[in-house]
Amino acid sequence: MRISELGRRSGVSTATIKYYLREGLLPPGRATAATQAEYDETHLRRLRLIRALIGVRGLSVAAAGHVLHAMDEHRSDPHEVLGIAFGIRPPGSGTPDTTEEEPSPEAAALIDAMGWSVSGSNPAREVVDRTLRTLRSLDIAYDWRTLLPYAELAERTARLDLDRIEATTDPMEKAEQAVLLTFLLEPALMALRRLAQENESTARHTGDGSA
């Protein structure tokens, strides 16, 4: 199909498609003339994937590019792709990042208490410490110990995630599943928490009138 049809079927403007082509997020089509190229279903699917990462998850074009390139290079290795997608390993190199950054002390204590094996460069460490600092600046006396029950639920969630990824029979698709299920499920998991909170709050509110 021509670029115009690709745009029509994907709902992405031709200008945006050309931008993704220039930035290397979308592989070039098959040239049919000096200024014309043919695109196929793989381009359409890739465009949907780009829109999901950027539109649904709010990734920058550069971050989406890193994730997509990681997926292309290590299609059968979800562990490697997850590492790159999470910012644990630098994109491109494929070698483990051995430069240990200064770990966030509260995340480090929590990871130690959980017995987890987590790279010192996982950016999620800093998110944990930053959240606790923000809560304490608002006089909520939380520390890493308060998060332990949540960490146990996160561990069970991660097992579910990895079970789902491993259930994919095509090894070439595991890496893509890993990225989609970890990134795209995040809003749904937070939505489930809010639905459950409303249910729980309603039950306690109407249950005995004391809440």
Next chain:
Amino acid sequence: MRISELGRRSGVSTATIKYYLREGLLPPGRATAATQAEYDETHLRRLRLIRALIGVRGLSVAAAGHVLHAMDEHRSDPHEVLGIAFGIRPPGSGTPDTTEEEPSPEAAALIDAMGWSVSGSNPAREVVDRTLRTLRSLDIAYDWRTLLPYAELAERTARLDLDRIEATTDPMEKAEQAVLLTFLLEPALMALRRLAQENESTARHTGDGSA
């Protein structure tokens, strides 16, 4: 303290503080002259709260204003404040929203299967349906049944949340705790999932070499 000291201690620029005053997010100080006002520790704390909602959670100024006003009006009623903060009930009125919006069919099926009591106007319903549509557009055959194990973990998370809110002895602070713990914990909970995923992925990757 003067507005300049409030700015210095909070790290928020005087121009931004004036903007929050105009928008009603920050209550006015005590006028000491025609163009001067005195601010106190309650203003400093409120500024930290505003920055947490806008800066950490990415709420718009208007959305943060709704949440703050709900907190001011219903300080001892966390159930009411959570309803407004989640967009379930319209801000200001305080009356339950009885206009049932067309529920998202997949979220409705999931809520029914979980036996939850959730308002038809909870916007988290649409997030669930939208996520599933996005995943299916990428050939991942997920439906609401696939989310059931996650919903069970979300239910346990919500119980933890409400236990924490109820543990606050000062009823006036329950509403604020409810908002802080539900909004501000979200990034930390997603970070815990990513830490747990790295741990689980590493364990399976190195465990038997088959992952």
